[in-house]
Amino acid sequence: MKSKFRFVYQQLADEIRTSRYEPGSLLPSEHELTDRFQVSRETIRKALKLLSEHGYIQKVQGKGSVVLDFARLEFPFSGVMSFQELNEKLALSALTDVIRFEQQPASSTAATRLDLTEGDPVWAVERVRTIEGERVILDQELFSVAVIPKLTREICEKSIYAYIEGTLGLTISFAKKEIVVEEATPTDQAHLDLHGATHVVVVRSYTYLDDATLFQYTASRHRPDKFRFVDFARRVLQ
Amino acid sequence: MKSKFRFVYQQLADEIRTSRYEPGSLLPSEHELTDRFQVSRETIRKALKLLSEHGYIQKVQGKGSVVLDFARLEFPFSGVMSFQELNEKLALSALTDVIRFEQQPASSTAATRLDLTEGDPVWAVERVRTIEGERVILDQELFSVAVIPKLTREICEKSIYAYIEGTLGLTISFAKKEIVVEEATPTDQAHLDLHGATHVVVVRSYTYLDDATLFQYTASRHRPDKFRFVDFARRVLQ
DNA sequence: AAGTGGTCTAGACCACCTC
DNA sequence: AGGTGGTCTAGACCACTTG
Incomplete structure (x- = not known):
């Protein structure tokens, strides 16, 4: 300690x-x-x-x-929790399938999202998360190559967070998130077991390191019935 | 100050x-x-x-x-924000329609949710929120009569939070929230303009006062395309 | 009146980053 | 080496709740 x-x-x-x-x-x-x-x-x-x-x-x-009554909600505080951590916590049987892995120059939208200049190299990764036999989450991620120079398909199959915090010795600090519901795209339909669901819950997050560097943008697309978000919010007085 | x-x-x-x-x-x-x-x-x-x-x-x-880049997300921190406050912030034209207003003895589920004994009196309120001409949110709320002895339909039409903090002089302190997606119920279909949406986003929240009293349980049911939640989450290290 | 948390201070030492 | 934030202390006074 x-x-x-x-x-x-x-x-x-x-x-x-x-x-x-x-x-x-x-x-x-x-x-x-x-x-x-x-x-x-x-x-x-x-x-x-x-x-x-x-x-x-x-x-x-x-x-x-x-x-306070700690049990009233299971996770009384929200944090920046990776898929891996969540799995360990819930002890679920989960699989990660990397369906896209490439380095490319940032498009103008990608550059905006990572606060870079158009053309700067970024990693584009798409991963499908299978929980208890069903493909329920599609993660579309962008990482800045300036922060993460080396990345492999194998690392993406395990945990990118573990690699960043373990091997690279960087510290993930905080995230800004937005949650909305959107129509399922053809990509969603192709890679997720939607069971007829017409919409997905999209969690967009911007993740920052210890030194305030923005290093990751993620759109996490969830099958609606497998989505749950818990928040503990203090009143903010201005 | x-x-x-x-x-x-x-x-x-x-x-x-x-x-x-x-x-x-x-x-x-x-x-x-x-x-x-x-x-x-x-x-x-x-x-x-x-x-x-x-x-x-x-x-x-x-x-x-x-x-930090304050503009990256519009509301960089989540708080316990009332419908009224949100409206003022967004400058939307909004209406509140009280479709249920009664005092009743707490059912066993109601008692659990407000941490009361079965039979204790509670206010049961249902309000429909109309934004820009469309009924998009259905709030189903329970208040403890022990905390809020007097309540009228008129107060519910305006702002219950304003009444509690203004007239009663109580201070709302924090909330625990859960967000999930559920199938639209017949009640949802009757009172919301769903435009064919088959599901609603449900925000369940337990709201506490300054002195750690749990005084409100709310299920806020949103039409999916009109739902947006923003969160600023620091990493929680255990 | 006594006990509780809320605020504020001045000073100390440490760990980390940059030059 | 010098500057920065991180931790910790002992003591003070105030505001609030409870008997």
């Missing part, structure tokens, strides 16, 4: 997940936690801030930190 | 929005901002944390705070 506040966060998160604190009850006060973990109050507060951002608790001034 | 760090946040956010800082460039260092705003470094850091959580900047250790 790197930092003290992350340790405290982990500890308390585990205790909440394993129901050592009842939903609706209060966590020990910041002062008590200071005693228990032998760290300063600001450090405890950083841990509690994380817990609250991830939907474990809600802080109420003058009262304390209320433990 | 209440606090110093919120003031600094507002100031910098405004300057980023009005392009006083180029996307990709660096914000002044924390030390320089300390000088400029005459506050401590921790206060500056709280403001920068907010900016980063809202998608304005990305902090890079050893380098600085990189200004």
Whole structure:
């Protein structure tokens, strides 16, 4: 564990997940936690801030930190989760089929999406995800060659994220996503088991690295009945 | 403005929005901002944390705070936004039609959803949202009478959120949401202009107050082509 | 009045990036 | 080496809730 506040966060998160604190009850006060973990109050507060951002608790001034019902939604916080990670989490039997893999100069739309100049080299990848025997997701992805100089079909068959974070030592940091429903294209119909569905759910995402570099654009096309998105949203006051 | 760090946040956010800082460039260092705003470094850091959580900047250790491309997605952060707020933002001509309004004892499913005991009184409200002449959203809502003792049809026609936050003086704090696609029900078909759409996008949300009280459950049923959801997601490391 | 969280400070040391 | 952000501390005062 790197930092003290992350340790405290982990500890308390585990205790909440394993129901050592009842939903609706209060966590020990910041002062008590200071005693228990032998760290300063600001450090405890950083841990509690994380817990609250991830939907474990809600802080109420003058009262304390209320433990939330963690089970109400399965994944109480949304994140930048790769297909692989999602699979491990759900323990599903999944397969990835690479149906397109090439390097090419960026078209004008591709350049816009990756914040590049037209003609800059990009990787164009299309992958079909088969879950429990059915082809349900079509991922159409663009990667900047400037960020990922080398890429192989084999890497695409496993996990590009694992390659980027493991082998290349880069850190994926955040993503901006948009979710809409669109008519199924002939490509969708060719590569997905749509079972008569006329539309697909499209998740477009722009993924950024640690150093704020935009390196990936993805359109993830889901069969509607196999799509589910969970979000934990704090109110934003302007 | 209440606090110093919120003031600094507002100031910098405004300057980023009005392009006083180029996307990709660096914000002044924390030390320089300390000088400029005459506050401590921790206060500056709280403001920068907010900016980063809202998608304005990305902090890079050893380098600085990189200004992000704010325009890439229209609403770079998701929040708990009411229908009214969304309308004002989009300046759409919208109408609300209350098709159901009653107080009743909670059924067992209603009780589960609002974390109440079966038989506890709840408000059951159904509202149809008409945007630009078309009925595109059906909201099915449950409110706890314990939290909202008085409610009228008139309030439902305007904005329940405005009533709760304005008249009742309560503060809406956060929501847990789930998005799925479901077959259109006869109710959907009766009240929405589906134009042949066979499915609807369903956003289920549990809304909480400031004091961690769960007070609202909503199933918001959207005509697919009029649905759009934008999310800004930081990577969650476990 | 006592306890809780919310804000703010000044100073320290560390890890990382760039020159 | 110097600048940047990341972490941590001890102490202070304020605002809110509860008895």
